[in-house]
Structure formats: C-alpha cells, structure tokens
Amino acid sequence: MTLGARPHAAMNIQEVKSEKGIIAWLVEDHTVEIVNIGFAFKGGTKQDPVGKEGMAKLMAGLFIEGAGHYDSGAFQVKLDHAGAEMSLDAQSDDIYGSMCMLSKKQDAAFGLLRLARDPNAIAQRKWLRAIYGAHPCSRPGEGTKESLPGITPSDLRAFHQAIFARDGLHIAVVGDIDANTLRERLDQLFGDLPEQQTLVPVYDVAPKLGQLVEENYDLPQTSLTLAWPGVKPSAPDFYAAVLLNDILGGSYLTSRLYEEVRQKRGLAYHVSSELTLDSLLVTTETRSDCAAQTLSIVRDVVKQMAQQGPTGAELKAAKKHLIGAYAIDQLGSTRSIADRLLDLQIHKADVDYNQRRARSIGRVTLKQVKAAAKKLLSAEPAILVVGP
Template sequence: MSDRSALRYPLIGSCIIALVVAVAAVLPRSGHAGDQANAARPANTLQSLAELDGKAPGRRQLNIQHWTTTEGARVLFVEARELPMFDLRVTFAAGSSQDGTTPGLATLTNAMLNEGVAGKDVTAIAEGFEGLGADFGNGSYRDMAVTTLRSLSAKDKREPALKLFAQVTGQPTFPEEALKRIKNQLLAGFEYEKQNPGKIGSKALFSKLYGNHPYAQPSDGSAESVPGITVEQLRAFHAKAYAAGNAVIALVGDLSRQEAEAVAAQVSAALPKGPALAAPAQPVEPKAGITHIDFPSKQTHLMLAELGIDRQDPDWPALSLGNQILGGGAFGTRLMSEVREKRGLTYGVYSAFSPMQVRGPFMINLQTRAELSDGTLKLVQSILADYLKNGPTQQELDDAKRELAGSFPLSNASNASIVGQLGAIGFYNLPLTWLEDFMQQSQALTVEQVKTAMNKHLAADKLVIVTVGPKVPQLPLPAPTDKPSEQPLGVPEH
C-alpha cells in the first residue's frame, strides 16, 4: 500500500479496512472434461481454471502464529517461503474516531510520518526505501491507521529497511514546512469536494446517520479544523495513539519464527510506550428520513443507510451472504437486476455492510437521471422491503455460496492479502480461525437463517436517505423489460 491518506479523498464508506471475504472476481465454471471441452474452450480461457473441472479450488492453509511483545503489541505471523520477501503491517487504533474535538488530527498525524526522521527529510526517506527495493505505505481511516512495509528478506536488505521503517513509524519529527504543505493539499481537496455531489452527499449522510458520534466526522477533517492543528498536537496524538500497546503487528513472508520475533521486537521497541486506546461508544439509533441537497447536475445521487453491525457480530456470515444477493456483487443481484438490467436507470447500484469497532453503516448507493430520481428511490426502497419480507430464494443462496467458494481462495492467494487479513483479525480481536469459520458458517446457511439475520439488523422504514441533485419535474419510471429503451450511461457522472 503506497497511497497517502492526506492525498486521497475516497467516498465515505470506502475508507474502511475490511477482511476480504467475498471478492468481486468470480472464477469461471469449468465445462465437461475431455477433448470435446478442450475444442470448445475459448482461446483466452485460463488452462489452470479449466483443469479444475468443476472441483472447488484449493486454497492455502494458514498456520497463524501469535504472541505479544514486551511492550504490549500483539503479533500475528504466517511463514511463507515461496518468495524471498516479507510483508509487514502495523495497525493502530488511531483513526479519525480518536480525533476528539480536532477533526483531521489522525489523518494529519499519519500523513506526516514519512515527512521526516532524525537526519532525513521526506526525499531521503523515499530514496532510502527505494534504494533497498522496499516499499513503505501508510493510511488513516475511521477506526484505524496503518503503516506497511514490503521488503526483501535477505538480511542485508531487511535490516536497514526495518530500521528506517521503525524510525518513520515510531520516531517521526513532524517538520513544520511539511505540515504546511500537507495542510494545503487537504484544503485543496476540500475545495474540490464542493464540486463533487458524491462527496457532499457522503458527508451529509454520515452526519445524519451518526449524529454526535465520532464516526460522523469526516476522516480528513474540515476546512475549519485543519488549519489550526499544530505540530505539538501531532506529537501528542502520536505519543498516545501510536503506542506499542495500541498496535497490532502482522507479518507474512520468508522469515523464520525467530526472525519474525526479532522484526516484531524491533518495531515494537521503536514505538512510544503506552496502552491500547478504548474503542468509541456504540452510536444511538438515528432518526429516519430524507434530506435533499440541491446541486446543479444531470443526475441525482441517491444514498440510503442505516446502522449495521460491529466486526464481532456473530451474524456477519449471514449478513455478508444476504447482502451479496441483494446488491453486494456485480450483475445478477436483486438491485442490479431490477434497477439497471430491467429498467436502465443507473450505471451501477450497490449495497454493503461495513462492520467496524462499533456499529458500522449499511449503505445502498447509486446515481440516476435527475428526472427519474423520485421513482428510482421508491423502487430501491421497495426492493429492499420485499427482500426483507420474503428473503432470498434457494437458487439465489446456492449461487451465492458457489460464488463465495470460488472466489474465497483469492483472499489468501498472496502475502499482501494475508497480511491485511491478519491485521484485521488482530485489530478486531477475532479468533485466529476466523477465515475458516466464516467459510464453514457461510456454506451451512439456510434461506431462513439469512432472512432472519437481515431482518434482525435492517428495517425498510429506518433508512436515513440523502439525495444530491437538481430539483426538476419528475417522470414516471419505464416498465421493466428485458431490453430497456433507456440504456444506462457508460460512465458515472462523478
């Protein structure tokens, strides 16, 4: 991960680090075995997939080792000798939910980590990692902040890369000039957001959904809060939130247990000393209703949300699979079929649960032609209400299970994906067997269990809705058809 949180402005809700449990890419189903199938196979079909011949793909068995450093950091490690490299991810409970009364403090602290250490400025730090063939990354989100390192595992590369990483993560100097520059970048981003209806709507939605809760604040802060943040505040936040006791260290790669222990010990020792920070309080239920924000555009953004679950909720497998059927996948979901495929009302419509330390959001997002926005919103609400009333069909559930079984191996196909999952398992205090448990529980679900879980956590009359677009006369929706006359736009407007 190489993107800088201070330089990115993702849609609210997409900034949350989640375990990869159902990826969008689905493995194609194999045909019949034999020469006839080989002759009929398209030229661009992967031979490796064809060889599966209908069998479930294999996946790596993870032997997760764990311990705690002297300073209190939790460590999760998977030895993987296939490549002469390793991935390191340090996760802190240092996201924007810890900002307190200073929105943007967590983002600025994280963005400033690699701007300076003793004897090195931002250029020297970048050249140091590059000269070792190593890659440093950092990011800040609502629940967490992370720093990452990918390096060759050979001792002459590993040790200097780790030394620099430990300095950057644990001992930044927060130079004043760099702070001014990054503040200006953030402020420029805030100006850009004023012209982006998706950003405007997302901020309003989280404000309505979470009220006075820390999740309501924009992760990057605001044009009012960022200018006044000082170096002293950054140092104080770093000393508290980047403490070893507030850290989870995830390691995957070409290391022995002894080498992994030495890596974790070096990183942990470089961090400030201190305990874990408390998670935010649970949010209170918001008041349902619709808020419209006028914006000159040809399209209207529709955002629907309600409080979902926290990461430890036992209903997560059922909700994940239920959402996959409703709108969590690509084509073939209830929402995509009814809104895009049958009526051509949108380029894409998606739903998602985002479990967090405390109840994260359930959201449905789409944009449609402004003159059809009222009808489209009512259609989406009716699809959700019908789904909650009747649940998925057995065929939908069977298809979702097959899709999960086919895509699940990709969740541990690379060291980078594994280290991200280890970080989340440690951060959210999940069982070490969480990945295997999730798969087994998902495959055993019944239609009634999925329906019950969805109705336990969602209600069609509790939606917080924000729409952003122009006020124009409304037209009736086209009737559903296999070939809608109004095709969706090729590219979303924003």
C-alpha cells in the first residue's frame, strides 16, 4: 500500500490545526485512494518503573487486542472490513502508532482507531548496563521474566493516563485527504485526550566508553559492536558528523569500512556505521576465527579517519549520496513520508526542514568534517563482542 517515489521539491507540507488545537502535518496525495496516519506520544520504555520493565511494550502490544465492545477477533474483522492496517509500538523515548486505510472507508477506520486508543538479548542487556549504568536506557524495554508477571491492569491504566495526552502528541498524515476533513478527524480521534502528560523526568546520559564487554555464546559467527561519541541534531557540527558517518560506514557499498573489511579481505558480509543521539556505532559479524583480525581492521580504519579525515572526493560523493538518497529512501511512499514527517516533529524540526537539510549538507566543508572526525573518533570506544 505504497506510492512510487515523488520529486523532493514537489512536496507541500501543510500544518493543520483543529478546533481543539490539535496540530498535524499533512501532505495531500490524491493519486491513490490511501491515507496514512502516523502519531507519537512522548514517553516510551524509559518511563517503565523499576521492576515493571516491559510495561510500555505490553500496553502497545495490547493496543489492538480488542477495543470498545469488540474482542480481539471481532476487532480484526472490523479492521479488515474497513480496509485498514493498524499498529502501535513503544520505543525508548516515544510510543508510535500508525494506520493505513482506504480513503473511501476512512469513516470506519478512524472510528476503530479511536476505540483502540482506550485500552542476542542477554548480551544487549549486559552491554546497555555497562555503557549506561542505572539510567533508564539500560533497562530492557521488552521486559524480563521477573518484571512482566508483576505488571497489573491498574499499572497499565495508570501508564496509559500518564502518556496519552495532547502536549506530548505529534501527528503526520499523508494521502487522499484534504485539510478541512483532517481538522475534523483530529478532534474525532484525539480531541478528548487530557491536556498534559505526567512523565517521569529522564536526564541525558553519555555512554561510558573505553570498556570491553564480552558475552560467550556457541555461535558460528562473532558479532562486534563498537561505540564512539554521538552528536545531537542541535549541535553545530551535526551535518559534518552525518557526512563523516556516511563516509566511514553509512554508505553501504562505498564506505571505508566496507572497502577494507568486505571488499579487500572478505571478512564480513556486512559492516556499517550509524550515527545516533549519543553514539556513533559500528557493527559487523564475522567468522569467529576472524574476529580479532576484523576488530583490528575496524579500529585501524577509524583511527586513520580520526587522524587524517576524509578526502575531498569522499566528501563530494557523500554529499551527493545523502541529498539524493534521502528523497528516495525516506520519501518514496505515503507510509515512509508519514514516518519521516513524524520523526522531524519529534526532533523539533520545522516544516521546511527538507529544503534546509540539502542546503546545510551542501555548505559543510572538508575542514569541518575532519574536525568532526578528530572530535568523535579519537576517543577509546566501548566494544561488545558476542560469540565463542
């Protein structure tokens, strides 16, 4: 239920405000009779109380297990008849929901969504505890065999009341619906929510680097994860770091890591880097007898990047890739457009971000990327090794 890629410049993002003050970003597209709605409430698994880990995900999992006077089976039948797909998922900072529906059946689909609103893990946990300590980031969002049995219906109701409120709500809608109709739908869907959330404050945390975490498993391959400092989108060197990541390992077939680990030595099928708010992560898997060599090469590539930075040719290619691939990868379908618009709102971007992003990337100099490489990659990384 998607559309083909659309020209980047043709996107017209409207900010729609309902009578009750609920705001959504809308991109109208009447070429196919489909409407995609994405929404998010601030407050995800980090809001799980100590000893009740898994509560946010459990609540999300129960989202469409019956609603109103419908049990689970009847609710799924109603969704099918309405030509709709619905989901809800809890992540660390937000609870995300989505619905895809046929525009001609949106009355029934929006009504069902309104009803539904009312009701390698061991190693990863060890890694998160090591780099984040007692911070909520280190607690398992999926819960544990000890925490899940202790979550009661009253816990879920209290969690629901704390999270589902207007001041933490973001909405993106893409497809065959106009602004006037959407205004009515927003109030129908979210208008009776309370005004304010009651979240537990969660402080920022930087990962504790410079440590080795090992988990022995009898596996045919060894998994390697390395973490260096990350960059927030509000930082002045954010786009320099984005370009650095693309050159290092973000661009799958042309990155330095891919060239050295995969192309030249055939040590791994996949190796990549990812820039997050608090870390720059490099991940790969290799044969267990090649793990030490692979780790050494990854560290050498990163060290060289920290000391010398990228070349002018690498920066030029990264700019071309990031500007061109963004429209194709992120904005190619109604669902991906809605997801991207929602993500922009969560990170406090403006409606014209898509246009400004390309200009911001284009203005980054080689000197700035080299400075970002030295700043981020000179630190001693945290390393996770999972395997025999």
